[in-house]
Amino acid sequence: MTRTGGQLLVDSLIALGARHSFGVPGESYLAVLDALHDTRGQLDFTLCRQEGGAAFMAAAYGKLTGLPGIGWVTRGPGATNASIGVHTAMQDSAPMLLFVGQISTDMKGREAFQELDYRAVFGTMAKWAVEIDDVARIPEIVGRAWSLSLSGRPGPVVIALPEDMLTDQTDTAPISTAFVPTEPEPSRRGIEDALHMLRDAERPIIMLGGCNWTADGRAALQSFAERSDIPVLAAFRYQDQFDNNSPCYAGEAGVGMPAHVKKIIADADAILAIGLRFGEMTTDGYSLLDVPEPRQRLIHAHASDLELGKVYRPDLGIHAGPNAFALALEPVEGTWSSWRASCRTAFERSLFAPDQPSPVDMGKVTAHLREVLPEDVIVTNGA
Numbered sequence: 001m002t003r004t005g006g007q008l009l010v011d012s013l014i015a016l017g018a019r020h021s022f023g024v025p026g027e028s029y030l031a032v033l034d035a036l037h038d039t040r041g042q043l044d045f046t047l048c049r050q051e052g053g054a055a056f057m058a059a060a061y062g063k064l065t066g067l068p069g070i071g072w073v074t075r076g077p078g079a080t081n082a083s084i085g086v087h088t089a090m091q092d093s094a095p096m097l098l099f100v101g102q103i104s105t106d107m108k109g110r111e112a113f114q115e116l117d118y119r120a121v122f123g124t125m126a127k128w129a130v131e132i133d134d135v136a137r138i139p140e141i142v143g144r145a146w147s148l149s150l151s152g153r154p155g156p157v158v159i160a161l162p163e164d165m166l167t168d169q170t171d172t173a174p175i176s177t178a179f180v181p182t183e184p185e186p187s188r189r190g191i192e193d194a195l196h197m198l199r200d201a202e203r204p205i206i207m208l209g210g211c212n213w214t215a216d217g218r219a220a221l222q223s224f225a226e227r228s229d230i231p232v233l234a235a236f237r238y239q240d241q242f243d244n245n246s247p248c249y250a251g252e253a254g255v256g257m258p259a260h261v262k263k264i265i266a267d268a269d270a271i272l273a274i275g276l277r278f279g280e281m282t283t284d285g286y287s288l289l290d291v292p293e294p295r296q297r298l299i300h301a302h303a304s305d306l307e308l309g310k311v312y313r314p315d316l317g318i319h320a321g322p323n324a325f326a327l328a329l330e331p332v333e334g335t336w337s338s339w340r341a342s343c344r345t346a347f348e349r350s351l352f353a354p355d356q357p358s359p360v361d362m363g364k365v366t367a368h369l370r371e372v373l374p375e376d377v378i379v380t381n382g383a
Helices: 005-016 027-038 051-065 077-091 118-122 135-150 163-167 188-199 215-228 259-267 322-328 337-350 362-372
Strands: 020-023 044-047 069-073 096-102 128-131 156-162 204-208 232-235 249-253 270-274 297-302 316-319
Touching: 005 027, 005 135, 005 163, 020 051, 027 096, 027 156, 027 163, 051 069, 051 077, 051 096, 069 077, 077 096, 077 118, 077 156, 096 118, 096 135, 118 128, 118 156, 128 135, 135 156, 156 163, 188 270, 188 297, 188 316, 204 215, 204 259, 215 322, 232 259, 249 259, 249 337, 259 337, 270 322
Parallel strands: 020 044, 020 069, 069 096, 096 156, 128 156, 204 232, 204 270, 232 249, 270 297, 297 316
Antiparallel strands: none
16 A cells, blocks of 8 residues: 555554544645545644644643654744653653654755754753655654653653655555553562661651653552552652552652652651652752762662663662562662651641742632642642
8 A cells, every 4th residue: 555654654553552633734744734634533743733732732641641742843932842842751751752744855955944953952851853765664764663652761852854755655565563661570589678777767758750751650659668668759740640639649849849858858867769760850959869879778760771860879779670679679668657647747737838928829719729629630720
């Protein structure tokens, strides 16, 4: 069967499991838009008003579903507008594929209208930035991009699509199967060493992050924390990965970090970190833990070995996915029940803001919303 490059690309994405996408139409990838139309909803296209919004939607889709969020933008300013979403997906470890329309291959290197080298623009912002010059390589490159976005530490991949490549005809078949990465599992020795370090602690805490958690993994971690009576902090933008109503939940280590969260991290003598990278926000500007060797004993489990020791040298580094690691944990006992209770009390007190000297008291507004909104509502805010 002969297809255009646009049709081959869309058929390959459908075969991989893509069902939703987000974008702003552009003339540089009209062949893709035609192919999307022909799928009659098999791969939806959500029309966005601005490329930054489309990229944020794709990143959010990746975080919420665990599958790569798909974004479509046109060349030049379309791509640069989308860059903030790519940057966010990278920092949030969210799987995402951003497809960018590109000038035709016979115009490259002439400073054509809105010409950019997307490998250079996105090279340090994404897990991989690539351009497909040969229509026959679409299944190969798209399959690799899908796999790469999901493996290790998930993240975004940017794929540039020259306009003439998308209209070229080919007999190449679309990719036929989806790649499902297998989480690395912790060794028994690693789990035993981690549990031993926790038992020796007086003020242990758990910190979690990353967006490739499953329901089973989250449930296993919550069960471990509650049966072990250990307080839990969520990393920046991951407060939804742990039940905030659990008696072990003590807050989010993020922007505008509450004083009680800073104190919990500073006072802890052992940190079990699962799935998070120790970024600027989660460490309050890298001030809560000493670089490169924290005062607190650090156990760091991550699906990517590149994150272990990246900023902080752990006492115990474990190359393991968050779900496999959480499912392998066994409850521990210690003398820290009053420590956990004090952390939870501090969190609950932090939920009530003092009266604000303004016509609209956002503390009271937020408290009211907390009382009246259903539990599954997602509230967004912007700076």
